[in-house]
Amino acid sequence: METFDFVIIGAGSAGCVLANRLSEDGKRSVLLLEAGGRDWSPFIHMPIGYGLSFYNARINWKYMAETGPGLGDRQSYWPRGKVLGGSSAINAMVWARGLPNDFEDWVTAGADGWGWDTAQRYYKKLENWSRGGDDVRGGDGPLAVQDISGRIHPLCDDYFEAARQLGLPVTDDYNGAEAEGAAAYQITTRNGIRASTALCYLNPARGRKNLEITTHADVTGIDIEDGRAKGVRYSVKGQRRVALARACVILSAGAVNSPQILQLSGVGPGEVLQDKNIAVTRDLPAVGRHLQDHLGADFHFETRVPTLNQMLRPWHRRILYGIQYVLTRQGPLSLSVNQAGGFLKTRPDLQAPNVQLYFNPVSYTRSPKMKRALMSPDPFPGLLFGFDMCRPTSRGEIMIRSDDPFDPPVIRPNYLSTSEDVADMLEASKFVRRISEAPALASVIKREISPGADIRTDEGYLKHIRDTAWTVYHPCSTCRIGKDPQKSVVDPSLRVHGVEGLRVVDASVFPNVTSGNINAPVIMVAERASDLIREDYR
Known part of the structure; x- marks a missing residue:
């Protein structure tokens, strides 16, 4: 003792x-x-290696949540870090502070002293932003945050242009003064190594x-x-x-x-x-x-132009990029596949962004069920366009299964248990479809794989959501x-x-x-x- x-x-x-x-x-x-x-x-330290950590029991709790009617009585897989660094050692590394209204709502809920001014002050203290510090961002903190906007796949530029064509904002720094807009994601890496x-x-x-x-x-x-x-x-x-x-x-x-x-x-x-x-x-x-947790859904597309699929799928290219990474800490293995996205309003009358988007220039429609083979994407060029609602209203619970500390707890997320969440997910589905049909993206998309271009009704969208939606791993x-x-x-x-x-x-x-x-x-x-x-x- x-x-x-x-x-x-x-x-x-x-x-x-x-x-x-x-x-x-x-x-x-x-x-x-x-x-x-x-x-x-x-594979913890190589950024794209998080795909190999996804089901590794040595470093992952590998929890399974209970079934529920919101997801058509499907279980959902809940990876959680079981290693020094915890989930910061196995996540997709996207750095997102949250929006100011989130923290003002914390104060309203009784968290005195946790408003946006306080949060922003501590973000400045902890960040080591690769562009340097300013009035909003921190430049000399311990936690490395990398700007990858100059290294993302060219297809992301088509996404930004599609947003502009619809009159949507595009922001240079969603963690800065202009949080709303389509954006290149910032990730927690330092010199090509995960910054857990x-x-x-x-x-x-x-x-x-x-x-x-x-x-x-x-x-x-x-x-x-x-x-x-x-x-x-x-x-x-x-x-x-x-x-x-x-x-x-x-x-x-x-x-x-x-x-x-x-x-x-x-x-x-x-x-x-x-x-x-x-x-x-x-x-x-x-x-x-x-x-509470974010629930996400994806649209998958086959494209007319090469994507990360053609860079990561062929074995000889993986070897070449592996050598490049070992020698220089550069190349696609030094990044996350979550390269673009951002925070947007599905309706202009909203006070704050209500949807987070994930535009990934890579697709995995043929991956085996319950696998996350980030180095083995589809053999054809494709992309993934995902979304989740920023502030879901469904509430769940986590309770012990028994008095045995080695028994995994019972996780009941209760996804889509409110009419508000169902309506918001439907609205977000239509919003993603609108962006994908804007000229800049329509010109590079060959076909919509899922849910499929023929799905246009609420019933069709909702079935796709219930059949395929997934946790975004934010409990x-x-x-x-x-x-x-x-x-x-x-x-x-x-x-x-x-x-x-x-x-x-x-x-x-x-x-x-x-x-x-x-x-x-x-x-x-x-x-x-x-x-x-x-x-x-x-």
């Missing part, structure tokens, strides 16, 4: 940030626990004597006595251990595992815990509830910030209601999902949380 000032559970997008910031003054001892191992795999939080935050802190990192540490529960978190129970390769925390325990296990660990520790909905023979330490009904809000312990889990300082010495810092605390990919706001939350925690224990 060892004692530390801070015990952090989870070395993912948030945990690596916390480990760095809480140990940087050398005064406080920090233990960082990670269920996965080191990020040794070269393990690389950017944890590696620089490794030499500190007051930071201990333990991998393959399976947390089985948090010990809570007399209303205070005392320490963490965990095992390493079957050996049981306990780590005590003088100051606090920080739960950064993500939107799936953080509510699971709380419930296993007796913190959660009382009736659920009692049903699983777990003693109730603190009855918090919101633990695991209010789950959040299962331990959300708020003031009412009946409706939230943590207060605005991220302290668990009614339990001293216990905080949650990860995507689970979002009061609502942000517009776009959530890795950026998770890191921002962790940066601010570090300041809040240091201030409390100064």
Whole structure:
């Protein structure tokens, strides 16, 4: 049994940030626990290699969500990072801060001090934007963000022109002053290598004597006595251990595992815990509830012009590009396939963008089911045009399956469970079709593969959505910030209601999902949380 000032559970997008910031003054001892191992795999660091991480059980929890009527009683696959860097080590690397109205809604929901002005200040602190800092962007932070607009496939320019032909905005920096518009995506890479939080935050802190990192540490529960978190129970390769925390325990296990660990520790909905023979330490009904996620759908096209398919499909080209990447860290292997997209309004009367688009100059219509072979696209030239709604209204839940900590939790996303979400997805489908039929894209598209050009009715679009829609891998809000312990889990300082010495810092605390990919706001939350925690224990 060892004692530390801070015990952090989870070395993912948030945990690596916390480990760095809480140990940087050398005064406080920090233990960082990670269920996965080191990020040794070269496919973690090669940007396009994330396709090979998608089903790799060594670095991925490989969760399966429950079926539901919204997706035609299909299960959905939920990859989650199980390695140093967490999901920042296996994601598609798109950097999206979220829109200002997202964070103003956080304040309205009870997250005092988490408005856009605060978020933007921390984004500037953490970003190392390749174009340099200005009034909006950060230029000297630890997290590398790369502008790839000069390296994307030429087909993306046709997409930008199609947007202009429809009178839609095109923006040079969707994370800058002009968030709305079609855009080239920015990705978290540095010199052609994935910039995970393990690389950017944890590696620089490794030499500190007051930071201990333990991998393959399976947390089985948090010990809570007399209303205070005392320490963490965990095992390493079957050996049981306990780590005590003088100051606090920080739960950064993500939107799936953080509510699971709380419930296993007796913190959660009382009736659920009692049903699983777990003693109730603190009855918090919101633990695991209010789950939100982005739901996406795709249109697939065969094109008249070459796409990434012709660059990545032939084996000899893969070898050549592999050599290019090893020697120069350049070429298609140094990028994500998510090259363009942006945030747009499907109707001009909307106050803020309501749809995120993904324009990928590559297609995978012939890939085997449940595979993500990014290096084996279709043999013909093709593209993928995807979308998701920025702010879905459907709510789900994550609950423990049993009192066994090694049992995966039950994930019920409840996709498309509101009429608003169904209507928004239909509207977005028609919006994507309009863009694809604009002259600039119509001239390069040979045929629409799916849903098919003959699909023009709401019934046809909805069937396509229910049959093919997928999670965009942005679960959040299962331990959300708020003031009412009946409706939230943590207060605005991220302290668990009614339990001293216990905080949650990860995507689970979002009061609502942000517009776009959530890795950026998770890191921002962790940066601010570090300041809040240091201030409390100064």
